[in-house]
Amino acid sequence: MNNELSAIEKTVLTDYKYGFVTDIEADEAPPGLNEDTIRFISAKKNEPEWMLEWRLKAYKHWLKMEEPNWANVKYEKINYQDIIYYSAPKQKKNINSLDEIDPELRKTFEKLGISLDEQKRLSGVAIDAVIDSVSIGTTFKEQLAELGIIFCSISEAIQEHPELVKKYIGSVVPITDNYFSALNSAVFSDGSFCYIPKGVRCPMELSTYFRINAEGTGQFERTLLIADEGSYVSYLEGCTAPIRDENQLHAAVVELIAMENAEIKYSTVQNWYPGDKDGKGGIYNFVTKRGICQGAHAKISWTQVETGSSITWKYPSVILKGDHSVGEFYSVAVTNNHQQADTGTKMMHLGKNTRSRIVSKGISAGVSNNSYRGLVHVGKNAANARNFSQCDSLLLGDKCGAHTFPYIEVKNNTAVVEHEATTSKIGEDQIFYCNQRGIDTETAVALIINGFAKEVMNQLPMEFAVEAQKLLAISLEGSVG
């Protein structure tokens, strides 16, 4: 055991691979939040009047709200006046091609393994990259435009497609929804916008990459994705941040709208900086994600691999409004050292014959706490609604915690709802079985964890699944004794 323990110590020290800082000059707003900050952001973006009013409305509402404290996480109070709400990499105006992007910035993305042009050639994934608060380039735009697909930054969408933005922004996550979504609505500086027209099957995976670079900033991006009747889109999202001693706030809002017969598949690999092994620093990831199945037979599927952030507070949800609509949630949440995760989903069954499926796998190691919190709500008119939820937790080490808080509310007697959850550790017999066949303990643990998370990993698109699997191994390396 002693040998293994020292191996643990070594590997727990495994560096956060994405913790570099890119030295780019940034255009920043002064720290602090007041109406002027919002006007500054809005002016920077050259936004129309209605957008500014919307922001101010959100801000006024936010002032009246209290920070929620029901989640099973502990952190020091955030001083919202210390945060820089707008930080954009300084660059020349009006870039026409990706080649004109700041080379430093390009290097950043190369380090992250998502070199824009490489990615473009090899994998055919269209990327909208958001650094700090601002979208810096979208690949494959023209090809997508031929199909009528709009994929651009949300600032651009506000300029060029105001009718769409005006109609849908805040329609799924209203500004009054919660504390962090109200804050986001007031100060969001950029994000991605995507519209898939009727009957179009998006030929490639769309992707956003978020990165917090500058110090003392918060990232507040806003994603709005609309899949019109009969369309299909698969959307990926990835996140990283440099190593810093302080805690940085990331409060994003994602809204998905699926019309009749449309399908949206939304995958996230979240690898924000989790803080060091003593729990210092790291990102507070307080995110509101929600989709609505507006029409009949619509489908929204969330898949997430959460390995980073010092605190994760995130509940990707689906409102199943259309009859026969389907909601899915697949999640692997890994916490190590002092990380805390309180994550889960909400499935709101409103239409008839709606179905949902929840598969959540929590892995806790070190002195971390990992909670699943979910709600399955079957409304009065949701005849024949069907839900199946499964929440499994794996504990590695005797100082971590795994918690399950499933809420199930059923108001229709034709509904069938099932929930099951288990908590266990890796069995000694399982390890012994592997050892016996010449597989060392470390590899055996990785093998077992991979098997544990497989059901979720299988839902990820190919390119992401590989990355996610690696991440899983890195996050947990050596945490088993």
Added chain:
Amino acid sequence: MNNLEYIKERYSKLPDVSDLNGLGVIRQKAFDALNTMGIPTTRHEEWKYTRIGSFFNKEYKYQAGQSAVTAADLASVRLPGYEQANELVYINGRYVPELSVIRSKGLTVQPLQEAASNEYRDIVAKHLGHSSNYLKDGIMALNTAFVQDGMFVHVKKGQIIEHPIYIYNITDAREANVLSQPRTLVYVGENAQVKFVETFNTLGTQESFTNRVIEIVVEKDAITEYYKIQTDASHASQVATTHIQQIGKSYTHTVTVSLNYGLVRNNLNIVLDEQYCEAHLYGIYLQQGQSHIDNHTVVDHAKPHCESNELYKGMLDDQSTGVFNGKIFVRQDAQKTNAYQSNKNVLLAEGASVNTKPQLEIFADDVKCSHGCTIGRLDEESLFYLRSRGITESTARSLLLHGFAVDILEQIKIDPIREYVDKLISERLEFDLA
């Protein structure tokens, strides 16, 4: 004047007990807690689905003196097998020795006030009010504020109490709305065995609200069975807290039967405070009309090598609502814990609804814990199978539902009581095999 103010006024009129071995202190603390916390609203996480605020907007009487309940009244609510049982009778929250019968040797029943100053004072001082650590809300505090009216039940070391102990909570609401707050502390000595059956009945047609707390301390090698049967009328509501603390390696077995017509909130806490404890929790609820049942259970695995097993089953008809909240805590020390929990619900009518929240909080790694819950309706295929054999739809339904309930009925180990509960459930289901 609303009821809460009235209660506070009653409190100020209670005789001063500050000299009584800590009872006064417990009482005052609880009263202060009540003042700060108030009566829980649905904004309180543990009371999200159950509204009790309205009970405190009505006028209730808190009866201090003797009530007019006679032996004949008691006869109407007696449980079968009483000839062979110890009977403890509480009327409007106060113990009535004249109507109670103690048959067994080694069983002592006396007021808490007395026990707090005689040879039992250490037990009382150590264990009374332990439940307040688990239930931090005003309604719990409200009961504790009036603790001095409570009773102490002592089961002597090594005694096997053959006769079950029947506890009758009778509310005499023939003349006015009544609030009653029975409070009991039970101590089951080392190597002792005892069985409790508790019922709740309201006499008369005025409203009654019962806020009852029983704390049971179980010593080493003791076996305790506890059955709660709730069949009270629609104008009777209650919050009933049962707090079991297994302080030695012991075995407990509880069954909660809720066939009430009004609003019922049950808190059942089991603290496994020593190694190798075992706890079994069962519950069945059949709700009709506008009734509401809320079962909150907590199993706290504080020490290693313990086992808990929980199964609650519910049938909800008409416009009734059911709530289940099962918490399992496994503390960091409690390695080698086995904890199982299951909640199954059948919704029988369009207006019925259920809210369930099985909750696990686990801080130890070498454990086996699982929970599951299901919500559904009667299986179409089973119904079809029975109907294809010439059984009418209504009989088929009650047959299936009775079968659903049998799992729990079997857990009632006192024969006359099991038959009694079976009969009650069968009647409700209009189920008649003969």
